[in-house]
Amino acid sequence: MQRKEYFDIIEQPEMLDYGVYLQCDKLLACQKPLNDLCTxxxxxxxxxxxxxxxxxxxxxxxxxxxxxxxxxxxxxxxxxxxxxxxxxxxxxxxxxxxxxxxxxxxxxxxxxxxxxxxxxxxxxxxxxxxxxxxxxxxxxxxxxxxxxxxxxxxxxxxxxxxxxxxxxxxxxxxxxxxxxxxxxxxxxxxxxxxxxxxxxxxxxxxxxxxxxxxxxxxxxxxxxSEMTDSWGSEHGVKRSSISGKS
Ligand code: HEM
Structure with a gap:
Protein backbone atom coordinates (compact mmCIF):
# COMPACT_ATOMS: atom_id res chain seq x y z
CA MET A 1 0.00 0.00 0.00
CA GLN A 2 1.07 3.58 -0.58
CA ARG A 3 1.62 6.01 2.29
CA LYS A 4 -1.53 7.96 1.30
CA GLU A 5 -3.66 4.80 1.47
CA TYR A 6 -2.41 4.06 5.00
CA PHE A 7 -3.12 7.65 6.03
CA ASP A 8 -6.65 7.49 4.58
CA ILE A 9 -7.44 4.42 6.68
CA ILE A 10 -6.06 6.04 9.85
CA GLU A 11 -7.96 9.28 9.28
CA GLN A 12 -11.22 7.85 7.91
CA PRO A 13 -11.78 4.60 9.79
CA GLU A 14 -14.61 2.27 8.87
CA MET A 15 -17.37 3.04 11.39
CA LEU A 16 -18.76 -0.22 12.79
CA ASP A 17 -20.64 -0.31 16.12
CA TYR A 18 -17.38 -0.02 18.11
CA GLY A 19 -16.45 3.18 16.28
CA VAL A 20 -19.98 4.61 16.43
CA TYR A 21 -20.23 4.14 20.23
CA LEU A 22 -16.76 5.59 20.86
CA GLN A 23 -17.15 8.33 18.24
CA CYS A 24 -13.85 7.26 16.70
CA ASP A 25 -14.45 9.52 13.69
CA LYS A 26 -14.48 12.64 15.91
CA LEU A 27 -11.69 11.33 18.14
CA LEU A 28 -9.33 10.64 15.27
CA ALA A 29 -10.10 14.04 13.74
CA CYS A 30 -8.83 15.82 16.90
CA GLN A 31 -5.25 15.73 15.64
CA LYS A 32 -3.77 17.77 12.81
CA PRO A 33 -4.27 16.15 9.39
CA LEU A 34 -1.28 13.85 8.95
CA ASN A 35 -0.10 15.70 5.86
CA ASP A 36 0.01 19.01 7.77
CA LEU A 37 2.29 17.86 10.63
CA CYS A 38 5.28 20.19 10.94
CA THR A 39 7.44 17.15 11.78
CA SER A 225 7.78 14.91 61.55
CA GLU A 226 5.80 15.68 64.71
CA MET A 227 5.78 11.95 65.52
CA THR A 228 9.53 11.68 64.88
CA ASP A 229 10.06 14.65 67.22
CA SER A 230 7.82 13.29 69.95
CA TRP A 231 9.14 9.69 69.73
CA GLY A 232 12.64 11.21 69.60
CA SER A 233 12.06 13.25 72.74
CA GLU A 234 10.89 10.11 74.55
CA HIS A 235 13.43 7.59 73.20
CA GLY A 236 16.29 9.89 72.22
CA VAL A 237 16.92 11.65 68.91
CA LYS A 238 20.31 9.99 68.58
CA ARG A 239 20.25 6.30 69.51
CA SER A 240 22.90 3.83 70.64
CA SER A 241 24.31 1.39 68.08
CA ILE A 242 22.76 -2.11 68.12
CA SER A 243 25.89 -3.73 66.65
CA GLY A 244 28.15 -1.88 69.07
CA LYS A 245 30.39 -0.97 66.11
CA SER A 246 29.02 2.40 65.01
C1 HEM B 1 8.15 18.46 25.65
C2 HEM B 1 7.07 18.52 26.39
C3 HEM B 1 6.74 19.65 27.31
C4 HEM B 1 7.38 20.83 27.53
C5 HEM B 1 8.65 21.36 26.89
C6 HEM B 1 6.62 21.55 28.51
C7 HEM B 1 6.94 22.80 28.97
C8 HEM B 1 6.25 23.51 29.92
C9 HEM B 1 6.60 24.82 30.38
C10 HEM B 1 7.76 25.66 29.86
C11 HEM B 1 5.71 25.16 31.32
C12 HEM B 1 5.63 26.52 32.09
C13 HEM B 1 4.61 27.38 31.40
C14 HEM B 1 4.47 28.79 31.91
O1 HEM B 1 5.19 29.23 32.81
O2 HEM B 1 3.57 29.44 31.38
C15 HEM B 1 4.79 24.05 31.47
C16 HEM B 1 3.75 23.99 32.37
C17 HEM B 1 2.88 22.94 32.45
N1 HEM B 1 2.81 21.86 31.60
FE1 HEM B 1 4.18 21.31 30.27
N2 HEM B 1 5.54 20.80 28.89
C18 HEM B 1 5.56 19.63 28.16
C19 HEM B 1 4.64 18.62 28.23
C20 HEM B 1 3.53 18.59 29.02
C21 HEM B 1 2.55 17.53 29.06
C22 HEM B 1 2.53 16.25 28.23
C23 HEM B 1 1.64 17.89 29.95
C24 HEM B 1 0.44 17.06 30.27
C25 HEM B 1 -0.55 17.40 31.00
C26 HEM B 1 2.02 19.18 30.49
C27 HEM B 1 1.35 19.89 31.45
C28 HEM B 1 1.79 21.07 32.01
C29 HEM B 1 1.15 21.65 33.16
C30 HEM B 1 -0.03 21.08 33.92
C31 HEM B 1 1.84 22.82 33.45
C32 HEM B 1 1.60 23.75 34.64
C33 HEM B 1 2.42 23.14 35.78
C34 HEM B 1 2.40 23.84 37.10
O3 HEM B 1 1.84 24.94 37.22
O4 HEM B 1 2.99 23.26 38.03
N3 HEM B 1 3.19 19.58 29.89
N4 HEM B 1 5.14 23.06 30.61
Missing amino acids: ADELQFQIVHQVEELWMKLMAFSLVEILDYMKAKQSHRILTLFKRVHALQRMMIEQLDVLETMSPKEYQQIRLQLGNGSGQESPGFRLLLKIPPDLWEHFETYYLDEGALSVQQIYDDEYSHDERYAVAEALIEFDELFQRFRWRHLFLINRSIGISAKSLKGRPVDLLKRGASQQFFPELWNVR
Whole structure:
Protein backbone atom coordinates (compact mmCIF):
# COMPACT_ATOMS: atom_id res chain seq x y z
CA MET A 1 0.00 0.00 0.00
CA GLN A 2 1.07 3.58 -0.58
CA ARG A 3 1.62 6.01 2.29
CA LYS A 4 -1.53 7.96 1.30
CA GLU A 5 -3.66 4.80 1.47
CA TYR A 6 -2.41 4.06 5.00
CA PHE A 7 -3.12 7.65 6.03
CA ASP A 8 -6.65 7.49 4.58
CA ILE A 9 -7.44 4.42 6.68
CA ILE A 10 -6.06 6.04 9.85
CA GLU A 11 -7.96 9.28 9.28
CA GLN A 12 -11.22 7.85 7.91
CA PRO A 13 -11.78 4.60 9.79
CA GLU A 14 -14.61 2.27 8.87
CA MET A 15 -17.37 3.04 11.39
CA LEU A 16 -18.76 -0.22 12.79
CA ASP A 17 -20.64 -0.31 16.12
CA TYR A 18 -17.38 -0.02 18.11
CA GLY A 19 -16.45 3.18 16.28
CA VAL A 20 -19.98 4.61 16.43
CA TYR A 21 -20.23 4.14 20.23
CA LEU A 22 -16.76 5.59 20.86
CA GLN A 23 -17.15 8.33 18.24
CA CYS A 24 -13.85 7.26 16.70
CA ASP A 25 -14.45 9.52 13.69
CA LYS A 26 -14.48 12.64 15.91
CA LEU A 27 -11.69 11.33 18.14
CA LEU A 28 -9.33 10.64 15.27
CA ALA A 29 -10.10 14.04 13.74
CA CYS A 30 -8.83 15.82 16.90
CA GLN A 31 -5.25 15.73 15.64
CA LYS A 32 -3.77 17.77 12.81
CA PRO A 33 -4.27 16.15 9.39
CA LEU A 34 -1.28 13.85 8.95
CA ASN A 35 -0.10 15.70 5.86
CA ASP A 36 0.01 19.01 7.77
CA LEU A 37 2.29 17.86 10.63
CA CYS A 38 5.28 20.19 10.94
CA THR A 39 7.44 17.15 11.78
CA ALA A 40 6.56 13.47 12.25
CA ASP A 41 7.00 13.93 16.04
CA GLU A 42 4.14 16.42 16.20
CA LEU A 43 1.54 13.63 16.18
CA GLN A 44 2.87 12.07 19.41
CA PHE A 45 3.15 15.54 20.97
CA GLN A 46 -0.54 16.24 20.32
CA ILE A 47 -1.72 12.76 21.27
CA VAL A 48 0.15 12.62 24.61
CA HIS A 49 -1.29 16.01 25.60
CA GLN A 50 -4.80 15.03 24.50
CA VAL A 51 -4.67 11.69 26.30
CA GLU A 52 -3.46 13.41 29.48
CA GLU A 53 -6.37 15.89 29.25
CA LEU A 54 -8.76 12.93 29.09
CA TRP A 55 -7.15 11.26 32.12
CA MET A 56 -7.41 14.56 34.03
CA LYS A 57 -11.11 14.78 33.10
CA LEU A 58 -11.67 11.28 34.51
CA MET A 59 -9.63 12.09 37.63
CA ALA A 60 -11.62 15.25 38.33
CA PHE A 61 -14.91 13.41 37.79
CA SER A 62 -13.80 10.64 40.20
CA LEU A 63 -12.67 13.17 42.83
CA VAL A 64 -16.05 14.90 42.70
CA GLU A 65 -17.65 11.47 43.26
CA ILE A 66 -15.31 10.99 46.22
CA LEU A 67 -16.58 14.26 47.74
CA ASP A 68 -20.14 12.89 47.63
CA TYR A 69 -19.09 9.58 49.19
CA MET A 70 -17.21 11.45 51.94
CA LYS A 71 -20.46 13.17 52.91
CA ALA A 72 -22.04 9.72 53.23
CA LYS A 73 -18.89 8.28 54.92
CA GLN A 74 -18.88 5.43 52.38
CA SER A 75 -15.22 4.60 52.90
CA HIS A 76 -15.11 1.49 50.69
CA ARG A 77 -16.35 3.50 47.71
CA ILE A 78 -13.87 6.27 48.52
CA LEU A 79 -10.93 3.87 48.65
CA THR A 80 -11.93 2.16 45.38
CA LEU A 81 -12.26 5.50 43.60
CA PHE A 82 -8.93 6.70 45.02
CA LYS A 83 -7.35 3.50 43.69
CA ARG A 84 -8.58 4.55 40.24
CA VAL A 85 -7.33 8.12 40.66
CA HIS A 86 -3.90 6.91 41.82
CA ALA A 87 -3.64 4.53 38.84
CA LEU A 88 -4.45 7.43 36.52
CA GLN A 89 -1.83 9.61 38.19
CA ARG A 90 0.82 6.89 37.77
CA MET A 91 -0.13 6.53 34.10
CA MET A 92 0.11 10.28 33.58
CA ILE A 93 3.64 10.26 35.00
CA GLU A 94 4.70 7.26 32.93
CA GLN A 95 3.26 8.62 29.70
CA LEU A 96 5.64 11.58 29.81
CA ASP A 97 8.33 9.03 28.78
CA VAL A 98 6.83 9.04 25.28
CA LEU A 99 7.76 12.70 24.82
CA GLU A 100 11.39 12.00 25.68
CA THR A 101 11.67 10.04 22.42
CA MET A 102 11.45 13.45 20.68
CA SER A 103 14.71 15.23 19.85
CA PRO A 104 15.27 18.79 21.17
CA LYS A 105 15.48 20.01 17.55
CA GLU A 106 12.17 18.47 16.58
CA TYR A 107 10.56 19.99 19.67
CA GLN A 108 11.84 23.44 18.65
CA GLN A 109 9.97 22.97 15.34
CA ILE A 110 6.79 21.92 17.14
CA ARG A 111 7.15 24.80 19.61
CA LEU A 112 6.78 27.23 16.70
CA GLN A 113 3.19 25.96 16.32
CA LEU A 114 2.11 26.69 19.90
CA GLY A 115 1.61 30.47 19.93
CA ASN A 116 2.24 31.38 23.58
CA GLY A 117 0.34 28.35 24.88
CA SER A 118 1.23 27.13 28.36
CA GLY A 119 0.45 23.95 30.30
CA GLN A 120 -0.85 26.29 33.00
CA GLU A 121 -3.82 26.89 30.69
CA SER A 122 -4.73 23.17 30.73
CA PRO A 123 -8.46 22.96 31.63
CA GLY A 124 -7.98 19.60 33.36
CA PHE A 125 -5.04 20.78 35.46
CA ARG A 126 -6.77 24.02 36.47
CA LEU A 127 -9.82 22.07 37.60
CA LEU A 128 -7.70 19.55 39.52
CA LEU A 129 -6.04 22.36 41.48
CA LYS A 130 -9.47 23.52 42.72
CA ILE A 131 -10.58 20.19 44.24
CA PRO A 132 -8.03 19.44 47.06
CA PRO A 133 -9.25 22.23 49.41
CA ASP A 134 -12.74 20.68 49.25
CA LEU A 135 -11.31 17.20 49.83
CA TRP A 136 -9.58 18.45 52.97
CA GLU A 137 -12.66 20.31 54.18
CA HIS A 138 -14.77 17.16 53.73
CA PHE A 139 -12.14 15.03 55.47
CA GLU A 140 -12.13 17.39 58.46
CA THR A 141 -15.92 17.52 58.64
CA TYR A 142 -16.78 13.87 58.12
CA TYR A 143 -13.65 11.97 59.24
CA LEU A 144 -12.20 14.29 61.89
CA ASP A 145 -15.68 14.89 63.33
CA GLU A 146 -15.60 18.60 62.50
CA GLY A 147 -12.22 19.07 64.14
CA ALA A 148 -13.01 17.13 67.34
CA LEU A 149 -10.35 14.59 66.35
CA SER A 150 -6.79 15.46 65.35
CA VAL A 151 -4.61 13.89 62.67
CA GLN A 152 -2.13 13.10 65.46
CA GLN A 153 -4.74 10.98 67.30
CA ILE A 154 -5.46 8.97 64.16
CA TYR A 155 -1.79 8.38 63.35
CA ASP A 156 -0.33 7.96 66.82
CA ASP A 157 -2.22 8.33 70.12
CA GLU A 158 -5.34 6.42 69.06
CA TYR A 159 -3.89 4.61 66.05
CA SER A 160 -6.00 1.62 65.03
CA HIS A 161 -5.59 1.53 61.23
CA ASP A 162 -9.29 2.34 60.94
CA GLU A 163 -11.18 3.92 58.04
CA ARG A 164 -10.09 7.44 59.05
CA TYR A 165 -6.46 6.35 58.71
CA ALA A 166 -7.11 4.54 55.39
CA VAL A 167 -8.84 7.58 53.85
CA ALA A 168 -6.07 9.89 55.14
CA GLU A 169 -3.47 7.65 53.48
CA ALA A 170 -5.45 7.73 50.20
CA LEU A 171 -5.38 11.55 50.38
CA ILE A 172 -1.64 11.71 50.96
CA GLU A 173 -1.04 9.22 48.12
CA PHE A 174 -2.94 11.58 45.82
CA ASP A 175 -0.87 14.53 47.08
CA GLU A 176 2.43 12.69 46.62
CA LEU A 177 1.57 11.49 43.10
CA PHE A 178 0.50 15.02 42.12
CA GLN A 179 3.86 16.38 43.26
CA ARG A 180 5.66 13.51 41.53
CA PHE A 181 3.90 14.43 38.24
CA ARG A 182 5.09 18.02 38.58
CA TRP A 183 8.71 16.97 39.31
CA ARG A 184 8.68 14.40 36.48
CA HIS A 185 7.38 17.11 34.14
CA LEU A 186 10.34 19.31 35.17
CA PHE A 187 12.75 16.55 34.04
CA LEU A 188 10.86 16.41 30.73
CA ILE A 189 11.33 20.15 30.31
CA ASN A 190 15.02 19.78 31.14
CA ARG A 191 15.34 17.09 28.44
CA SER A 192 13.55 19.16 25.78
CA ILE A 193 14.11 22.91 26.24
CA GLY A 194 16.43 23.03 29.27
CA ILE A 195 15.59 24.09 32.81
CA SER A 196 17.07 27.57 32.42
CA ALA A 197 14.74 28.34 29.48
CA LYS A 198 11.79 30.72 29.51
CA SER A 199 8.22 29.59 28.80
CA LEU A 200 6.40 30.83 25.69
CA LYS A 201 4.95 33.53 27.93
CA GLY A 202 8.49 34.63 28.86
CA ARG A 203 8.40 33.24 32.43
CA PRO A 204 11.44 31.38 33.82
CA VAL A 205 10.75 27.63 33.77
CA ASP A 206 12.43 27.47 37.17
CA LEU A 207 9.28 29.01 38.69
CA LEU A 208 7.57 25.64 38.24
CA LYS A 209 9.65 24.30 41.14
CA ARG A 210 7.46 26.33 43.47
CA GLY A 211 4.34 24.52 42.27
CA ALA A 212 6.11 21.17 42.39
CA SER A 213 6.79 21.71 46.10
CA GLN A 214 3.15 22.53 46.87
CA GLN A 215 1.49 20.21 49.41
CA PHE A 216 -2.30 19.98 49.30
CA PHE A 217 -2.59 18.41 52.75
CA PRO A 218 0.27 19.76 54.90
CA GLU A 219 -1.33 18.39 58.10
CA LEU A 220 -0.85 14.84 56.77
CA TRP A 221 2.81 15.49 55.99
CA ASN A 222 3.52 17.37 59.22
CA VAL A 223 2.18 14.62 61.47
CA ARG A 224 5.12 12.41 60.46
CA SER A 225 7.78 14.91 61.55
CA GLU A 226 5.80 15.68 64.71
CA MET A 227 5.78 11.95 65.52
CA THR A 228 9.53 11.68 64.88
CA ASP A 229 10.06 14.65 67.22
CA SER A 230 7.82 13.29 69.95
CA TRP A 231 9.14 9.69 69.73
CA GLY A 232 12.64 11.21 69.60
CA SER A 233 12.06 13.25 72.74
CA GLU A 234 10.89 10.11 74.55
CA HIS A 235 13.43 7.59 73.20
CA GLY A 236 16.29 9.89 72.22
CA VAL A 237 16.92 11.65 68.91
CA LYS A 238 20.31 9.99 68.58
CA ARG A 239 20.25 6.30 69.51
CA SER A 240 22.90 3.83 70.64
CA SER A 241 24.31 1.39 68.08
CA ILE A 242 22.76 -2.11 68.12
CA SER A 243 25.89 -3.73 66.65
CA GLY A 244 28.15 -1.88 69.07
CA LYS A 245 30.39 -0.97 66.11
CA SER A 246 29.02 2.40 65.01
C1 HEM B 1 8.15 18.46 25.65
C2 HEM B 1 7.07 18.52 26.39
C3 HEM B 1 6.74 19.65 27.31
C4 HEM B 1 7.38 20.83 27.53
C5 HEM B 1 8.65 21.36 26.89
C6 HEM B 1 6.62 21.55 28.51
C7 HEM B 1 6.94 22.80 28.97
C8 HEM B 1 6.25 23.51 29.92
C9 HEM B 1 6.60 24.82 30.38
C10 HEM B 1 7.76 25.66 29.86
C11 HEM B 1 5.71 25.16 31.32
C12 HEM B 1 5.63 26.52 32.09
C13 HEM B 1 4.61 27.38 31.40
C14 HEM B 1 4.47 28.79 31.91
O1 HEM B 1 5.19 29.23 32.81
O2 HEM B 1 3.57 29.44 31.38
C15 HEM B 1 4.79 24.05 31.47
C16 HEM B 1 3.75 23.99 32.37
C17 HEM B 1 2.88 22.94 32.45
N1 HEM B 1 2.81 21.86 31.60
FE1 HEM B 1 4.18 21.31 30.27
N2 HEM B 1 5.54 20.80 28.89
C18 HEM B 1 5.56 19.63 28.16
C19 HEM B 1 4.64 18.62 28.23
C20 HEM B 1 3.53 18.59 29.02
C21 HEM B 1 2.55 17.53 29.06
C22 HEM B 1 2.53 16.25 28.23
C23 HEM B 1 1.64 17.89 29.95
C24 HEM B 1 0.44 17.06 30.27
C25 HEM B 1 -0.55 17.40 31.00
C26 HEM B 1 2.02 19.18 30.49
C27 HEM B 1 1.35 19.89 31.45
C28 HEM B 1 1.79 21.07 32.01
C29 HEM B 1 1.15 21.65 33.16
C30 HEM B 1 -0.03 21.08 33.92
C31 HEM B 1 1.84 22.82 33.45
C32 HEM B 1 1.60 23.75 34.64
C33 HEM B 1 2.42 23.14 35.78
C34 HEM B 1 2.40 23.84 37.10
O3 HEM B 1 1.84 24.94 37.22
O4 HEM B 1 2.99 23.26 38.03
N3 HEM B 1 3.19 19.58 29.89
N4 HEM B 1 5.14 23.06 30.61
